[in-house]
Amino acid sequence: MTNETEIIRKRYDRLAPYFDRIESMMEKMMVGELREKIWQKVQGEKVLEVGVGTGKNFPYYPAKSITAIDFSPAMINEASKKRKHSGMVVDLSIMDVQQLNFPDNHFDSVIGTFLFCSVPGPKQGLLELKRVCKPGGEVLLLEHVLSSNRIAAAIMHLLNPITVRLVGANINRETVKKVQACGFSKVDVLPESSDIVKLIRAVK
Numbered sequence: 001m002t003n004e005t006e007i008i009r010k011r012y013d014r015l016a017p018y019f020d021r022i023e024s025m026m027e028k029m030m031v032g033e034l035r036e037k038i039w040q041k042v043q044g045e046k047v048l049e050v051g052v053g054t055g056k057n058f059p060y061y062p063a064k065s066i067t068a069i070d071f072s073p074a075m076i077n078e079a080s081k082k083r084k085h086s087g088m089v090v091d092l093s094i095m096d097v098q099q100l101n102f103p104d105n106h107f108d109s110v111i112g113t114f115l116f117c118s119v120p121g122p123k124q125g126l127l128e129l130k131r132v133c134k135p136g137g138e139v140l141l142l143e144h145v146l147s148s149n150r151i152a153a154a155i156m157h158l159l160n161p162i163t164v165r166l167v168g169a170n171i172n173r174e175t176v177k178k179v180q181a182c183g184f185s186k187v188d189v190l191p192e193s194s195d196i197v198k199l200i201r202a203v204k
């Protein structure tokens with residue numbers, strides 16, 4: 001793990017016990033609905049969720065075999081408590097998305113929500129998602145990105161060091177462009193997207 005990855009991982013370890021409370025307002029206002037929309041698009045039997053966090057996506061999981069990873073042991077611990085209460089079967093592991101311990105062409109769908117704002121090497125992480133996805137399979141992402149409005153974008157750049165320091169998240173990432181640069185056969189930004197929250201579907 002690089003030094004930067006280790007710093008961000010520790011930040012999420014520290015946040016994990018409070019994470020759901022910190023985000024509860026935003027979750028109720030809009031995020032829950034978007035989670036449902038992206039999970040409805042998951043196809044195939046073998047599904048990988050990357051950056052599972054505290055398991056906020058569990059209520060939207062389809063009845064399939066789900067493997068979920070996160071690099072923060074404290075986040076995985078929170079997710080495993082939720083898994084216990086829900087009675088769901090989810091295979092949880094501690095793993096860095098920049099170096100996935102899965103074979104090539106293994107999953108039908110790979111999905112991540114609000115992950116690539118915090119991964120130190122987003123290109124490396126995205127290429128790993130592509131690698132473990134089967135040919136014809138899909139990588140689905142729900143991500144917040146830099147605004148296309150110049151004034152809003154300038155404010156986001158200004159505030160970015162603060163959000164990284166507080167919660168490990170960059171608010172000025174251009175994740176759509178990063179996905180487009182990974183050599184997928186097709187990348188769509190889905191119509192449910194807004195200026196700063198994007199639902200992205202990339203086909204391998």
Ligand SMILES: C[S@@+](CC[C@H](N)C(=O)[O-])C[C@H]1O[C@@H](n2cnc3c(N)ncnc32)[C@H](O)[C@@H]1O
Nearest residue numbers: 012051052053056070071072075096097113119
């Ligand atoms: C903003 S939280 C989102 C959590 C969850 N996906 C959600 O939608 O609530 C980002 C998550 O990504 C994880 N994460 C960040 N970088 C990672 C990496 N390199 N490998 C694996 N997980 C990572 C963090 O530990 C954290 O749980």
